Amino acid sequence: MTQAFRINNGGLVNREKKLSFKFNGKSYFGYEGDTLASALLANGVHLVGRSFKYHRPRGFFGAGVDEPYAIVQLYRNGETEPNIKATEQELFEGLEAKSVNCWPSVNFDIGAINNFLKIFLPAGFYYKTFMWPKSFWYRIYEPFIRKAAGLGVASTKHDNERYEHKYEYCDLLIAGSGPSGLSSAYAAAKNGAKVILAEDKPRFGGSLLTSDVNIGNQSGKDWAEGIIAELKTMPNVLIKNRSQIFGYYDHNMLVMSEKVSDHLPSTKKYHPNKRLWYIRAKEVLISSGSIERPIVFGNNDTPGVMLSSAAKEYLKVYGVLVGRKPLVFTNNDSGYETAIEFKKHGVDPVVLDTRKNPVSEIIDEAKNLGINIKNSYVVVAAQGYKKVKSADIASISEDKKQLGEIENLQCDCICVSGFWTPTIHLASQSGNKTKFKEEIDAFVPGVSKQNETTLGAANGVFTLDETLKTSFKAGSELSKKLTEKDYEIAIPNVVEKKSSQHDKFWCVPLPKGKNYKRFLDFQNDVAVSDIEIALREGYRSIEHVKRYTTLGMATDQGKTSNLNGLQLVSEIENKVVPAVGHTTFRPPYTPVSIGAIVGREVGKHSKPTRKSPMHEWHEKNNAVFVDAGVWLRPRYYKRGDENLFEASKREAKNVRSNVGVCDVTTLGKIDIKGPDSAELLNRVYTNAWLKLPVGKARYGVMLREDGIVMDDGTTTRISENHYHMTTTTAQAANVLSHLEYYLQLVWPELNVNVVSTTEQWAGAAIAGPKSRDLLQKLFPNSDVSNEGLPFMGYMEGDLFGAKARIFRISFSGELAYEVNVESDYGNLMWEKILEVGEEFNIQPYGTEALSTLRIEMGHVAGSELDGRTIPYDNALEGLVSKKKDFIGKRSLQRSAFTAEDRQRIVGVVPLDKQTSIPEGSHLVKDDKAQLPNPKLGHISASCWSVEYDNPFSLAIMKDGKNMIGQKLFAMSPLKNKVIPVEIVSSHYVDPKGERVRS
C-alpha cells in the first residue's frame, strides 16, 4: 500500500525511516515518528472500530489523549494489551493492532444490528430490560452482553514485562510542556529550583508544534526547541516526555505514568515497560492546555468527522491529510487555522461558520487565500456509513432555531471546532473549587486547595502573549519563594494573530421529519435523545444523569463530551451551566496499565520472604515449605513417596516415641529491659509476673482492652531487669506495637525498653521423651537434669563454642526444650542437634506435625485465638488473675463473657474413628434439620491423633463446658460431609500434663 494521504514533505516524522505494521491483518507502511493513527490515516484508513453500544462504525476523532474512538488491541513482542489509543500509540517496526468491539470484522459487524434496535436500547436500558424471566440473566442476557460489550481482551498470560515505581521530590512540578509549561519551567529553573517537567506526548512543545506564531523572532516550534535544549543541560531540571501526570492526591502528591518502552518493538533488557512516579512537589503548575470541543449534529459519529485541531495536527506534525475534500465546521476562529493549513497544502476546504459576520486577522487571511467561507451555516448531518461521503448543510437563523433549505455538499471529512475546553482535571482532583467562565463557556480553576497554580489554556487563557507573561511570572515568583533567587528574564516578543469572539452555539437542531442520532459521548454512545429521556424520567442532578445515561463514563472520561452534556441539561432545565455544575473529576486522567500500578510487587515480590538461618538445610533435606505470615517454614520433610499426611504422622509419632527437632526461629522475640519490666509484664499479661525468679520462664496470655485474647507465649527472666518475650509468629509485629503504645502513651512513667530480636536468634525445639538425653550430650558441661533444669526453667550453655539459651518449655506437650543461639550459629546448632541426636533416632519435624502434637494436647494456637475468644473460651481462665488489674480485665465482666453457656474449647472425635473432620465444619444437633440449622460451634483445628491413631479435632462450642459426652454432627457443606461425632475433653492426650514435667 502507498501512503496516499501523506503530503510530499512537511511534518515532524522521519521520512528516512520507513516502518511496516499490520492493522486487522493487513500490512501498511508508516514513518518513524508516526502514531498508529497518523500512519493509518496516511494510508487512507478511517474505519478503526465499532461503537460500544450500537456498533456503529468508528474512525478517528482526535489526535491524542482525548480520543474517544480509536481504541485498539495491541500485539507486541508476543504479548497483547487492550484499550490502547491509536492516537497515542507510537509506531514501531512490526507493530500489530486489531479493532475491538466488532465481530466477525470491523467491516462487517453483526452487532451493528443494535443500531436498528436502538429503540430498545435507550438511556438506562440495562435498568429496564433483561429483567425477566429471572433465569435468563445467567444463561442468556449476561453472556450475550458480555460478548457484545467491552473494549478489547485482557491477556490471560503472565505479563513478562517489568514495571517500576519511583519516588521523587521537587520544588516545582509542571504538567505539560506547551508555551505555559516551558516558560514557567524555564523561569523556575533559572532561579535554581528543582523542576520536573512532564509531557504526555513524545514531542515537547504542545500547541507550539502546530500553531502559526512567532516568539522572539523565531517560530513557536523553534523557540520551544531552544528552551528544551537549555533545560536539558540544567542539573536542577528533569524533563520527561511520554509521561502522563494522571492523579493529583493529598498533600501535593502526584502520580505520573512514564511509557518507557511502548514505542519500541520490544522492551530493552533490564528496562521497564512503564515507570510509575510518585512525586511530592512543593508547588504544582498545571499547564495541561485545552481540548477542542465538538459541535453536535446529526450522525456526528461517522468516520471522517473529527476535531479541526486534530486535522491540523495530523497535517503539521505528521504530514498527513485527513481528507482531500475537507469541510470545516466551526463556531470560532480555530477552524480557519485548519482551513488555512489545508489550503497551503493545495487542498480546497469549505468553511461553514455559524457566525453571521465575524472579523479577525485569521479570517482575513483565509479570505485572502480564496477559501470558500459560508457564514451562518451549519452541518445538519453527515452522510455516509463507514466514511463521510457528503454533508447535509443549511443556513441557520440568527436565533439558531430555524434551518434553511437543506443542501448536500460533497466532502470526505468534516473538521469540527466548537471552541476550547480547558483541561482542569488535575486542578479539580486537588480539590480546587472550579468556576464557570462565561466568555469561554467552560469551567476554569478557581480557588486552589493545595499548592497548585493553573496556567495558560488550562486556565482559560487563549492568547499566547498573556500565557507567556503569566507563566514566566508564575514560574519565577513561585521558585523565588523557595530558592530566594531572582533571575531577571526578558519576556520575548510574541507575534500571533488575533481571534474574534466565538459563537456560543454547540448543537444543531434536527430538521423537520429527521431523527438523526446526535452524539454527545462518542465512546459510550450517548446521544442527545438519551439525555432528554433521562431528564424526562425525572433525573435532575448531573451526577445522576451521568450514571443513568453513562455520559462521560467511558475510558476517555468525557474529555470531549462533558461540556456539551452540561449545555444540553442546562438548556432543557432552563438553568445556567454553573447551576447544573460539573461531575467530579477523579484520577486517573487517562487509563493506566494495571501492571504499572502494581509495579515490581508481583509474585515473590508481593511481600517479603523471610527465611530462617537453617533454610538451606531444610531445602537440601526435602522440606516442603508453607507460608507462615511472611516466613517460609518447613511443613514436612518428605521421605520417598510420602504425602503430607504420611510424613507428618511419621514425624509426630517420632516426637511422641523418640525425639524430634523443629525450627522455631520464626517465633516473635522481644527483648525487654529496665527496672520496671516486671511491672509492665504484670499489666500486659493476665497472670501474675512480679514474683517470677531469674532463670525461670512463664506462660502468659495477653488481651486487648476489649477482653479478647491477643496473643500468648512464654517470657523468661534472663536477669534481674532483663526479660525475653516470645510471641506467636503471626502477632510478633502487633505485640511490639502494643507494648510500645502502652510504654509511650499510657504508662510513660514505666522505665522499660522493648526491641524486637526475632531475627537475632535462631531457635530449635527439641521435643520427645529422649530430648533430655540428647540435650545432655549437646551440653555436656551443663546440668540439664530434672532438678538442674526443671520444667519452665532457663539456663545458658555452651554449644560447641556458641553461647546458647536453653528454655525448658513445651508446645508439643512432651518433655521438651528450646535452644536459641545467635542467628549466625543457627546452622551449627541445627546440624549438631541432628548429629548428636542420631543415636536417639531424631527426626526433624515440620509445622504439620507440630500442629498435630499441639491439637491432641489441647494447646491453643491461632485458629482458636482468632480475635473472637476470651481466656475462658480457650480453657485459660486459670491464668486470669483475680487480684491484680491488667489490660482488658474490666471487659471480662461483660455479661456475654460471663454467660453460663459461654462458648468453650472442646475435643471432637468422629464416631467411626476414621473420618477426618474438615476444619470449619459446624457442629449441629440434628443433621436433617431445616436450614438454617442452628450452629452449636465450629471445628477450629483437626489432626490425626498419633497417640490414639484416629482423627481428633478441636472446636469452639457454645456451652462447651456441659457438652462433653454429647453425640452430635459435624457438617461441612463445602466438602459435602456430615460426620457423626462425640464431644470429648480438649485435653485428649496426657490431660494432667505429666510428660512436660517428667
Next chain:
Amino acid sequence: MLYINCPHCGMRSQNEFSYGGDASVKRPELNKEVSDQEWDDFVYNRKSLRGKHLELWQHISGCRQWIKVERDTATHEIFRTFKADEEVA
C-alpha cells in the same frame, strides 16, 4: 498520600506510619472502679468527627514512636504534630 511531619524524623510519607485512632481517649487508671459506661466509652465509643481531630499515629517504619497528629478529617490538612509526651495546647 498524606505527608506527615514526624516530630522525631521530619516530613515522611503516610506509608511509613500506621494509624492509631483518637488521641484524646484516656485509659482509666489501673485498679480503679470503672462503671460500664466509662469503660464502654474508653473501649468502644468514638466521635466520628468532621473537622479538626487529634489522632495517634505510629511511625512504624521509622523511629517507631507514637505521635499525635492534628488533622482535618474532611480536608486531610495536618495542622500540627506532637511527640507522645507533648502537651497539646
